[in-house]
Each structure stands twice: as structure tokens, then as C-alpha cells.
Amino acid sequence: MAFLIDGKQISQQVIEDTAAEVAEFQITYGIKPGLAVVLVGEDPASQVYVRNKVKRAEEVGLNSIEHRLAATCSQQALNKLVDELNTDPMVHGILVQLPLPAHLNEAEIISAISPEKDVDGFHPLNVGALACGEASLVPCTPLGCIIMLKTVYEDLSGKNAVVIGRSNIVGKPMAALLLQENCTVTMVHSRTKNIEAVCSQADIVVAAIGRPEFVSAGWIKPGATVIDVGINAIERDGRRRLVGDVDFTSVEPIAAAITPVPGGVGPMTIACLMKNTLTAARSQVLARELEREAG
Numbered sequence: 001m002a003f004l005i006d007g008k009q010i011s012q013q014v015i016e017d018t019a020a021e022v023a024e025f026q027i028t029y030g031i032k033p034g035l036a037v038v039l040v041g042e043d044p045a046s047q048v049y050v051r052n053k054v055k056r057a058e059e060v061g062l063n064s065i066e067h068r069l070a071a072t073c074s075q076q077a078l079n080k081l082v083d084e085l086n087t088d089p090m091v092h093g094i095l096v097q098l099p100l101p102a103h104l105n106e107a108e109i110i111s112a113i114s115p116e117k118d119v120d121g122f123h124p125l126n127v128g129a130l131a132c133g134e135a136s137l138v139p140c141t142p143l144g145c146i147i148m149l150k151t152v153y154e155d156l157s158g159k160n161a162v163v164i165g166r167s168n169i170v171g172k173p174m175a176a177l178l179l180q181e182n183c184t185v186t187m188v189h190s191r192t193k194n195i196e197a198v199c200s201q202a203d204i205v206v207a208a209i210g211r212p213e214f215v216s217a218g219w220i221k222p223g224a225t226v227i228d229v230g231i232n233a234i235e236r237d238g239r240r241r242l243v244g245d246v247d248f249t250s251v252e253p254i255a256a257a258i259t260p261v262p263g264g265v266g267p268m269t270i271a272c273l274m275k276n277t278l279t280a281a282r283s284q285v286l287a288r289e290l291e292r293e294a295g
């Protein structure tokens with residue numbers, strides 16, 4: 001029986017710590033850190049995520065502002081909104097919910113967000129900073145995974161970590177963060193040969209491929225720690241269920257520790273978004289003070 005890494009509980013701690021720091025921020029500066037969430041279109045899953053984010057933001061004491069645009073909105077209209085949020089001094093964090101409708105250019109929008117307000121950590125400048133090991137705004141999901149891993153291991157140094165998946169939003173930043181923690185990092189993906197054999201060498205497996213229950217017992221070394229980033233809605237026995245990228249039932253008896261879905265990585269992602277918004281607000285307020293001092 002594996003130890004269950006309780007994302008709900010760990011995220012609650014992150015939320016409470018952030019809430020205390022937000023309260024202090026407000027006393028010091030007389031304003032609340034502000035988070036703007038932009039949702040384009042009416043995708044039901046996205047609506048649920050956005051609602052959860054706004055709810056959590058209120059809990060933490062952030063000023064959260066939701067902007068909704070029609071699915072048919074133009075690139076110019078979205079750019080214009082992002083520009084307004086970039087210059088709004090009450091907004092410290094901007095999140096444009098992905099994926100965007102197909103006619104919109106995601107890379108262009110991500111680059112249009114001011115890097116100081118990029119609480120997703122997706123802007124090329126923040127991606128570069130992470131690659132150089134000097135990031136302040138780190139993508140929320142990988143950051144949440146590292147926080148969970150640190151509840152299992154005092155020190156990640158020298159661990160063999162395998163990241164399954166090479167997306168810009170999870171796989172690549174995850175590998176960068178594990179490397180920063182001195183892990184020996186291997187990335188595997190759809191073109192990797194003998195993927196099972198590579199995975200079964202790992203002390204730590206992070207699964208982020210977006211395929212329901214893809215990783216099964218044969219991939220996992222006994223005693224490994226398994227972080228399941230997947231959130232897949234499937235239908236089983238006529239009921240809608242959420243499952244991860246890991247076949248929990250077969251892997252759980254082999255692993256030493258594993259994250260559940262739901263209640264694992266998902267809540268950590270949202271908690272880290274709150275943390276990043278506070279980080280962004282602090283550095284913007286400091287930058288403005290320095291500017292004022294310099295005259």
C-alpha cells in the first residue's frame with residue numbers, strides 16, 4: 001500500500017500560508033494583490049476551473065477579476081484586453097485560460113502578457129529565466145508537484161526522475177525544476193523507445209501525457225514515488241469519472257507514494273496560482289518603489 005500524497009491537504013496549507021502573507025501585504029501597502037482571469041468561450045470544463053480559481057482567490061484575500069469574451073472574439077480584442085490589464089495598477093497577475101479557440105494564436109497572447117504579471121510562467125522571458133535557474137514566476141502545476149515531492153523527500157538530490165510528456169506547460173518546466181533540485185532527469189514521450197524500461201528505473205515518475213490510465217504497474221519500480229498530473233474525464237459503468245494518466249489501481253500497490261486524481265495535483269495547481277499572484281504583486285510594488293526613489 002502506497003502512501004497517499006494528499007494534494008487537498010497540502011494545497012490547503014499553501015492557501016493558508018499565502019492568505020497570511022496576503023493579509024500582511026495589504027497592511028503594508030494598503031491594497032490587495034489583484035488577479036485577472038480571462039476566459040474565452042464557453043467550454044464547460046474551463047468554466048469549472050475558472051470558477052474554482054476565483055473562489056480560491058477570494059479565500060486567500062486576493063482581488064480577483066473575471067473577464068469573459070465570446071468564443072468568436074478576435075485576436076485584436078483579446079490583445080486589447082491583455083494590454084489594458086498590463087497597464088492596470090490594481091492587476092498584478094493575468095491568467096488567460098488555455099486552450100483558446102482554434103482561430104486565436106496562443107503564443108502571441110502569452111507573449112503579450114507583461115512578464116511581471118505572467119502568473120502562469122508561460123511567457124518566453126519567464127521560460128528563459130527558469131532555464132537559467134533564476135525564475136520567480138514558475139508554472140503552477142510543476143511548482144505544485146515539487147512542493148508535493150518535498151513532503152515525501154527531505155532532499156531530491158541524486159534521485160532518478162522520469163518525466164513522461166514534453167508539453168510547454170508541464171513536462172518541460174517540470175524537468176527544469178527537478179534539475180534545479182539536483183535530480184537526474186530523463187524526459188520520455190511518444191517517440192521514446194522502450195519507454196517502460198526507462199520509466200522502471202525511476203525513483204520519481206511524473207506522468208503528464210494526457211492519456212487516461214496510460215502508465216501501468218510494469219512501468220514502475222517498486223518503492224518509487226508517482227506524481228499523476230493527468231485529469232481525464234472518462235465514462236465508466238455509465239458514469240462520468242475523473243482519472244489520471246496513471247492506472248491507479250495497478251500502480252498503487254507497487255509505489256511507495258502516489259498522488260490521487262482527483263485531490264492530487266489539481267488543487268496544488270490552483271494553490272500555486274495564488275502563491276504566484278502574491279509573488280508577482282510583491283515584485284511589482286517593489287519595482288514601483290524603486291522607480292519612485294530613483295525619481
Ligand SMILES: Nc1nc(=O)c2c([nH]1)NC[C@@H]1CN(c3ccc(C(=O)N[C@@H](CCC(=O)O)C(=O)O)cc3)C=[N+]21
Nearest residue numbers: 049095096097098099120231262263264266267269270
Ligand atoms: N492558463 C492556464 N493555466 C492553467 O493553470 C490551466 C489552464 N490555463 N487551462 C486548464 C488547465 C487545467 N487546470 C486545472 C487546475 C486545477 C484542477 C483541479 O483542481 N481539479 C480537481 C478536480 C476538479 C473537478 O472535479 O473537475 C482535482 O484534481 O482534484 C483541474 C485543472 C489548470 N489549467
